[in-house]
Amino acid sequence: MATIMSTAEIESALVFFETTYPALCHRVELPNKTIENRTCHALHLGLPNAPDHAAGLVIGGVHAREWGGPDIVVNFAGDLLRAYSNAKGLQYGGQPFSAADIKQIFEQTTLVVFPCVNPDGVEYSHNTVALWRKNRNAASSGGQANRIGVDINRNYDFLWDYKRYFDSAAWATSLASDDPSIETFHGAAPFSEPETRNVKWLMDTYPSLNMFLDLHSYTGDVLYNWGDDDNQNTDPSLNFLNAAFDGQRGILNSGYGEFIPHGDELVSVGAANAIRDAMDATRGRSYEAKQGVGLYPTAGTSDDYAFSRHLAQPGLAKIHGFVVEFNFASDGPAAHPPTDPFLATADPALLDQTLLEVIPGLIAFALQVKRITLPPLHFVPSQYLNIVYMNPVTGEIWYIGGDGKIHKTPPIPDPYRTLAGNEIWRLVGAYESLAKLPGEAGDVARDGILRSIQLVAAGAMRPVKA
Amino acid sequence: MARGTRVAAEAVGFDAPVKDETLYRVRVDLSPHETVGILGSFHLDYCCMPQERAPEPGRRRLHAYASGATVAAMRKAGRRVEVMADAHAEGRRMQKLIAGGADRFRGGKQGPEGVGTLI
Numbered sequence: 001m002a003t004i005m006s007t008a009e010i011e012s013a014l015v016f017f018e019t020t021y022p023a024l025c026h027r028v029e030l031p032n033k034t035i036e037n038r039t040c041h042a043l044h045l046g047l048p049n050a051p052d053h054a055a056g057l058v059i060g061g062v063h064a065r066e067w068g069g070p071d072i073v074v075n076f077a078g079d080l081l082r083a084y085s086n087a088k089g090l091q092y093g094g095q096p097f098s099a100a101d102i103k104q105i106f107e108q109t110t111l112v113v114f115p116c117v118n119p120d121g122v123e124y125s126h127n128t129v130a131l132w133r134k135n136r137n138a139a140s141s142g143g144q145a146n147r148i149g150v151d152i153n154r155n156y157d158f159l160w161d162y163k164r165y166f167d168s169a170a171w172a173t174s175l176a177s178d179d180p181s182i183e184t185f186h187g188a189a190p191f192s193e194p195e196t197r198n199v200k201w202l203m204d205t206y207p208s209l210n211m212f213l214d215l216h217s218y219t220g221d222v223l224y225n226w227g228d229d230d231n232q233n234t235d236p237s238l239n240f241l242n243a244a245f246d247g248q249r250g251i252l253n254s255g256y257g258e259f260i261p262h263g264d265e266l267v268s269v270g271a272a273n274a275i276r277d278a279m280d281a282t283r284g285r286s287y288e289a290k291q292g293v294g295l296y297p298t299a300g301t302s303d304d305y306a307f308s309r310h311l312a313q314p315g316l317a318k319i320h321g322f323v324v325e326f327n328f329a330s331d332g333p334a335a336h337p338p339t340d341p342f343l344a345t346a347d348p349a350l351l352d353q354t355l356l357e358v359i360p361g362l363i364a365f366a367l368q369v370k371r372i373t374l375p376p377l378h379f380v381p382s383q384y385l386n387i388v389y390m391n392p393v394t395g396e397i398w399y400i401g402g403d404g405k406i407h408k409t410p411p412i413p414d415p416y417r418t419l420a421g422n423e424i425w426r427l428v429g430a431y432e433s434l435a436k437l438p439g440e441a442g443d444v445a446r447d448g449i450l451r452s453i454q455l456v457a458a459g460a461m462r463p464v465k466a
Numbered sequence: 467m468a469r470g471t472r473v474a475a476e477a478v479g480f481d482a483p484v485k486d487e488t489l490y491r492v493r494v495d496l497s498p499h500e501t502v503g504i505l506g507s508f509h510l511d512y513c514c515m516p517q518e519r520a521p522e523p524g525r526r527r528l529h530a531y532a533s534g535a536t537v538a539a540m541r542k543a544g545r546r547v548e549v550m551a552d553a554h555a556e557g558r559r560m561q562k563l564i565a566g567g568a569d570r571f572r573g574g575k576q577g578p579e580g581v582g583t584l585i
Contacts, residue, residue, distance in 0.1 A: 015574025090582035130557025219516040346563035
């Protein structure tokens, strides 16, 4: 059974990977030492001499008390290296990945993992105050212990100055705080912290980066952009750069919604669904894929900073941002009340289950790095309004055409299937499970699922080139 | 139950007494149309914590950390607050479960065994 790794063990694991698989990975030293003078490393995975490959970045260990995050990232990298070097696939419970999947990750993408962004905080959480969340920067503390630390995931340069950008009614401790005693203290300035500068450095250093994932716990969600307000696809003028809307953000279902092009949102939703499906398949639990703001509005977070870069600085690559919130409130030993879910992975059995469940989500993420670069498929959405059947293996769809006859689409090329086929098949399964639900409630539920199938078929089969 | 994860004598529940300076892990009841914003004045720590469904229809329970003084203030304001644990005491118990010893990977001479099964 696994047990939580110390920060020294995380670093040792990366050294082990580098020395065991020198042709497949190498460590990357981050330029900014932490407040407690620790040097951090990421791990670059992929075949050499592939600077143009689409790249993905996975980070963990941002919030110190969310135990298990770095362990997931380290084991994710280790499993990929072990599988590729043996020309094998990987199986996690009910979720298989073929040898071709693993080969695609190494030969057609670059993957960078940064398992422990906040080693100072993680060490402090392991050995002193278990519930510590922030880093250990005392610069704003005034010498008071309860004012030490900056929330790394409120320190990125995205709407960082929340009192300027957000409606005052949205100011809450979850959004961000300028009070050092609060857990979401956002620091003295954007990128004031070495940890956030290290993540930014990785984004700057890998110009072909197109997907980013930040691992947290424990709401059981896969979150995609945006996290500051509702998404909307209709008015590009409503955006985070437009000062005319300062002071209006963060209130859901209000006049302001953060603009995201429809195609970009489809890519985000499709990838989030693929990550969720892979995690759900392992143990049969149900993660939820949803927009980041569905958790609560946030300012200065990593995933929104990643996606905002190409808008704030034209010329930079578009990076779709994701957050996986692993595990659930009910996790932990079967006591009443259950153990603190942030710390419950201290139980080796739960850590093993967590690794088994979350690593497939990260592999699905890595597969999406290549898939979202594929050119659009030119299906005609109206074809799919009367679906009769779908083959989940080939993606072929039988539908009733305008002539009243049944027609069949060609098979979906393999790289697209995760985006559309998995989602439609999941919905078909949900529809069948409701087949006998009586009354109006059943009718409403079935109609809703059918509409979802039609929407996915009409949209998600047409991934837009990133 | 895992080793040492709970102390039987710990006072938990909706009526559990609290000490002002102690940090508690709590669940706070929210009615169907309330958002966490309504709790803003209490400065709860609920980041990355869920609002799970309560047994009563439409109600939710926000997971959070709060001092005993905050728990008392919320109760005084009519809010149902369930004390789950003394958060720091629980944290100390959980710390005892993690390695905390020598580097098991011996500076990189060894590595993790792996999780997935090769197929």
